[in-house]
Amino acid sequence: MPDQVNGFVLTRELIYQGDSQTLRFWLKPRDGTCQPLDITAEASVGFIRSEDIDRVKGVLRQQSFEADIRTLKLKDFNQQPMAGLYCRQWAQLRKITRALAKKGIRVWEDDIHPGDRYLMERFITAGVDVRWQERKVVLRPMEVRPEFDVLSLDIETSFWEPGTLPELYSIALASRKRQWVGWVRQQAQQQCSHGDAQAYDTVEQLFRAFLDQIEQINPDIIVGWNVVNFDLRILQQWADKLGLDFVIGRDQQMIRWFQPFDHRDQWRCDISGRVVLDGIDSLRTAFYQFDSYALDAVANEVLGRGKLLAGDHRAEAIEQLYREDTDQLVAYNLEDCVLVLDIFDQLKLLDFLVERSYLTGLSLDRIGGSAAAFSHLYLPRLHRNGYVAPSVGSQVLNFHSPGGYVMDSVPGIYQNVLVLDFKSLYPSIIQTFCVDPYGMAEALAGLSNDPLEGFDGALFDRQRHILPGLIRDLSARRDQAKLQKNQPLSQAIKIIMNSFYGILGSHLCRFYDPRLSSSITKRGHQILQQSKQWIEQMGYQVIYGDTDSVFVWIEKEVDHDQAMSIGKQLAHDLNLRWQQELLKRYQLDSYLEIQFETHYLRFLMPTIRGENTGSKKRYAGMIVDDQQQPKLVFKGLESVRSDWTALAKIFQQNLYRKVFLKQDYRQYVSEFVQSLFAGQSDDLLVYRRRLRKPVEQYQKNVPPHVQAARLWQQHYPNRRINRIEYVMTVNGVEPVEFQQSALDYDFYLEKQVRPIAEAIFMFTGDSFADLTEKQMPLL
Known part of the structure; x- marks a missing residue:
């Protein structure tokens, strides 16, 4: 055995041997074949309150459980001293945890996989x-970037x-x-010429x-499409x-199957x-x-090409190829494999997962x-700060923190609207406050000299904390x-940082506490409201705001360059105001950063359908793209919703473009x-919807x-x-494949065209009925 090896941790396994356990990590080096690293006799640990030690020992004796209990310099979030409960096997620890729970005794952190704990503590x-130093193994973090051997798998079957x-x-x-493709021939003379x-x-x-x-290819990674729940199953x-x-793992190991407790209709596997x-x-x-x-x-959207067989009757087509054209079946099967490889490459999915x-x-x-x-990071x-983590579900507070702040909008058609956006608002609130x-x-226990007040009773220590530093490091790495x-790295960091607020507000997280999540979201409300007030003091009107963005109407004639200059100046002034305000009011450095994001040449904030109240999370506007050409942007409207027809999307895009550019939109309508009722748009009238559960469950x-x-x-x-x-x-709803009745053009007019037109006509002063009644056929 060499004195030193390094590699990427590809898989981690827990192997029981007698009454002990082995942690097996498969390491992929920069060059060469994946190899196992075994850590033997590694105990599994949970934590109990020191005051419960005698009761725990009694349960252990009564049920003949073996475990070691050691006093530690650790405490829980209620400042109670803690002890370690060490078992030779994780399964034994979980049994003890269940036995103790029946006696009303809690165990902390017993749910952490020993392999995960072994890595995270290092x-x-x-x-x-x-x-290997003096016959002891020492592991340290190291960046290793191997070239993974990736293999795509696909099978073809009958229906x-x-x-x-x-x-x-x-x-x-x-x-x-x-x-490679292997196929089962139906008769001896059946041939295939594919190489x-x-x-x-x-x-x-x-x-x-x-x-x-x-076994020959010996891949590190197997990819596919629904590869676990179809191909491998x-x-x-x-x-x-x-x-x-089914020996598909290294060292002639069989594939291992399990079903997540919250998705019993899905399978997962370990190899x-x-x-x-x-x-x-x-x-x-x-x-x-x-x-x-x-x-x-x-594949069509990402690569510009798709499967060699398309349509709703692929199952029948595959069966026919199997009987009549094996060459085409093999080509089809292989192309599905290649499509998956190309999608992974084009979107850099493996790169993203490695960075994550x-x-x-x-x-x-x-x-x-x-x-x-x-948990892995925190x-x-x-532990090094002297605490153990709460157990999942142990939080007794039952109030809910609010979501992001959404302002009431001011409906209308506007010229020159600026969008100012707080960069990573929630992570920056965590850092700042x-x-x-x-x-x-620490602060709630009275251990802070100058605690910082949060919301709903929360207090925070200004110097002693962990999460703000983690976010600060991640933010710097994202900038780099x-x-x-x-x-891939930038996207991975963004997803991780943005998940921290949701985790603190989720019952599935061991650190869930509504005081934490409220101190983030309610601070966000405060920041957005104060920013709106400052902007309006500068002479501009805020017509909408949502979570981390404000929409500002300039209210004067300016060209695109002038609007851009105003937007950048506004962002600069707001950042300066926040720096001054936080230093003066809280003695805090500001990590808030508002950016000028978009200039809308024309902008529509619609009303709630059938009302005069402004809508939320729904708007449309026209910007200037990188080629200095006008470009439409839709948010939450029909043009970007999958439950509307192509007819509605095309109509909305063309109508809004003409209105924004002050072209003749009335003639267009x-x-x-007229073309709708003449049957010239029939190919645009198809609804395409997914079914999220079996038909019989509706x-x-x-x-x-x-x-x-x-x-x-x-x-x-x-x-x-x-x-x-x-x-x-x-005659009502009919599948396209079996349509027999005439299309209901009146339905499409009333349900697809009219709502789109009236949403913008209420601001132009037009009447949809006046523009269309002459085009309606006489019945």
């Missing part, structure tokens, strides 16, 4: 330097319904170095060949049917020494949003995990990432309605898209549907 997130086992046609594997294809006579032969390929079911071990990344989960983790997360839809791991300690395949990331620092769980515990144009409220899905299922009773395309006809 401030290790992703990269590690390992050295699949959840709960059934479909026929397995083929398995495809693709990396940047090699491709990467290999035929097998039985599914068992195919499955064994697949396992051999995984189907392969596991086939392994069970064939009586084969020894390998990470499985699902494309859909990775996109959502990186906060990418798509109308549809189907591979074909995402370095920042938070989360494994690459961890979905969500904001609370876990917070706990070791809290020392919002911190540890700092609050922007300078280096490291978008008349001609648009009972009380059955919206139109579910009605359409039910009609669709009458033609395909054994098929499940996730998306539906439908139209409104004179």
